[in-house]
Amino acid sequence: MTSTNPPVNEGPELRLGDGPTPEVISEEEIHEEVKPPEVSARDAANWAKSVSRLSVSDAPADAVNLNVTGRRVMSPIQGFGKMWQKTYRVELANCESTPSEIITVWKENFSKFWPERNRFFGPLTGIAPGEVALLNLTMPGRLKLSTGVLVLYADEESFTLMTPQGHMFAGWITFSSFEKSGSPVAQAQVLMRSNDPMYEIGLSLGGHKKEDEFWEHTLSSLASYLGAGGEVDTQVICVDKKRQWSKATNIWHNAAIRSSIYSMGTPFRMIAKPFRRT
Amino acid sequence: MSLSPLKASARHRDGIAIIDLQGEINRMSEEPLNAAYADATKQEVAKVLLNFDDVDYINSTGIAVIVGLLARARNDGRSVTACGLSDHYREIFEITRLSDFMTIFTDEENALTDVPA
Numbered sequence: 001m002t003s004t005n006p007p008v009n010e011g012p013e014l015r016l017g018d019g020p021t022p023e024v025i026s027e028e029e030i031h032e033e034v035k036p037p038e039v040s041a042r043d044a045a046n047w048a049k050s051v052s053r054l055s056v057s058d059a060p061a062d063a064v065n066l067n068v069t070g071r072r073v074m075s076p077i078q079g080f081g082k083m084w085q086k087t088y089r090v091e092l093a094n095c096e097s098t099p100s101e102i103i104t105v106w107k108e109n110f111s112k113f114w115p116e117r118n119r120f121f122g123p124l125t126g127i128a129p130g131e132v133a134l135l136n137l138t139m140p141g142r143l144k145l146s147t148g149v150l151v152l153y154a155d156e157e158s159f160t161l162m163t164p165q166g167h168m169f170a171g172w173i174t175f176s177s178f179e180k181s182g183s184p185v186a187q188a189q190v191l192m193r194s195n196d197p198m199y200e201i202g203l204s205l206g207g208h209k210k211e212d213e214f215w216e217h218t219l220s221s222l223a224s225y226l227g228a229g230g231e232v233d234t235q236v237i238c239v240d241k242k243r244q245w246s247k248a249t250n251i252w253h254n255a256a257i258r259s260s261i262y263s264m265g266t267p268f269r270m271i272a273k274p275f276r277r278t
Numbered sequence: 279m280s281l282s283p284l285k286a287s288a289r290h291r292d293g294i295a296i297i298d299l300q301g302e303i304n305r306m307s308e309e310p311l312n313a314a315y316a317d318a319t320k321q322e323v324a325k326v327l328l329n330f331d332d333v334d335y336i337n338s339t340g341i342a343v344i345v346g347l348l349a350r351a352r353n354d355g356r357s358v359t360a361c362g363l364s365d366h367y368r369e370i371f372e373i374t375r376l377s378d379f380m381t382i383f384t385d386e387e388n389a390l391t392d393v394p395a
Contacts, residue, residue, distance in 0.1 A: 047373065049373075073373070075375040178305075191342045241353070
């Protein structure tokens with residue numbers, strides 16, 4: 001067998017002192033440059049990684065995938081309307097499950113507990129930080145709304161969903177379970193501002209009530225699933241009464257308007273389908 | 279999972295109210311944080327600095343507590359800034375877009391001389 005490796009000693013001979021004079025670094029500079037590596041935070045795996053725009057991979061065939069791809073997530077601060085904190089809580093009396101078992105059940109069956117005609121297309125990998133889920137919702141007046149959420153945070157006893165541009169509200173919803181007075185409690189807490197003036201009007205004209213009913217239904221369904229009865233307690237606090245008029249232009253991304261336009265175009269898309277190139 | 283209480287204390291320096299935070303920021307933190315804010319704003323101040331130097335854990339409910347405080351301060355006409363965040367939590371502030379509304383400084387000295395991170 002013959003070797004194809006080049007001879008080791010080929011090339012110019014290098015001697016010590018031939019190169020440029022090395023830059024001298026003072027002791028003070030060394031202290032500035034060399035920092036100890038940051039110890040990885042113990043909750044690092046619980047948070048979504050930084051994303052500038054959302055993207056959806058493997059959307060189910062029956063899901064309408066609109067108003068999510070390319071959108072930015074919105075914190076409650078980026079919204080338009082008054083800021084609300086809504087807390088829905090049910091005490092799971094006679095339930096022997098631990099908070100982490102309750103959250104596991106909740107994550108695995110998340111959409112099952114929702115009211116009819118509202119669909120959550122969760123990621124195949126389950127509710128995990130950084131995943132994006134599609135939502136196909138039915139609004140008052142049977143208006144269809146296609147939007148989504150980012151799983152911002154998830155640990156054994158809680159998970160948080162954050163909404164994108166165009167959603168009814170800017171903010172996040174945290175689902176959690178914990179022990180209180182010896183009984184497990186399940187809780188959904190929304191921190192939100194309506195995203196634009198149109199949604200603000202909609203929320204004032206019954207939208208808030210609908211949203212309360214939505215989460216009360218969800219918690220009641222969860223309690224029933226776990227074999228525990230219990231009244232859902234709802235607490236609503238207005239965190240900031242001011243409307244942020246500088247955010248009125250958020251209406252450009254309004255998912256309700258865009259979903260309606262998409263719905264109106266459905267007959268035309270069906271007619272055009274056979275003529276489309278594959 | 280047991281939750282550790284947050285310790286929050288207020289002091290003043292160069293006309294800025296500084297709230298020193300120590301421990302974990304989670305759903306139990308609302309009360310101590312609001313109490314420290316009330317204490318810090320007893321005297322007239324336009325700026326509140328949250329010092330995260332000794333915070334070792336923030337979960338999503340903790341972020342919501344901070345948003346609540348931010349909204350309250352904005353309502354009162356005060357600006358809120360932050361310092362002492364680790365790289366990890368600075369990233370969290372960017373993901374949650376808190377950093378859009380809160381200037382983040384590397385440390386207290388930079389915050390007082392207004393040099394952002």
